[in-house]
Amino acid sequence: MYCNRSTRESTPCSSIKDFNVISTPSNSITRSIPLAREIEDFFAVHEQEHLRRFADKYNFDFVDEKPLEGCYEWVKVEF
Incomplete structure (x- = not known):
């Protein structure tokens, strides 16, 4: 395809509202x-x-670190 580089596309000046704003x-x-x-x-x-x-599944309140009623028996371990 032949491309003529002697002409270029431009915007007519009447379409530009403010020359200082792009x-x-x-x-x-x-x-x-x-x-x-x-x-x-x-x-x-x-x-x-x-x-x-998790509290329902493990019957333990992880926020307050307290065991709840349920199927698991929790024992506090001291390190």
Whole structure:
């Protein structure tokens, strides 16, 4: 394919609104970055669910480090 380099594509001056501002076409996809608080809330919910499942499975409260009623018998070990 032959390419004529003697001409180039350009934007007509009438299409340029402000010569001092260079802009790019707006992106139709908007990225929504969550706030730190939203991230913390998201993981807090999942952490609570995770702790509840472990407490139910092992009859032990890992937050307060206390045994709960259930099928396992917990004995405190001193190091």
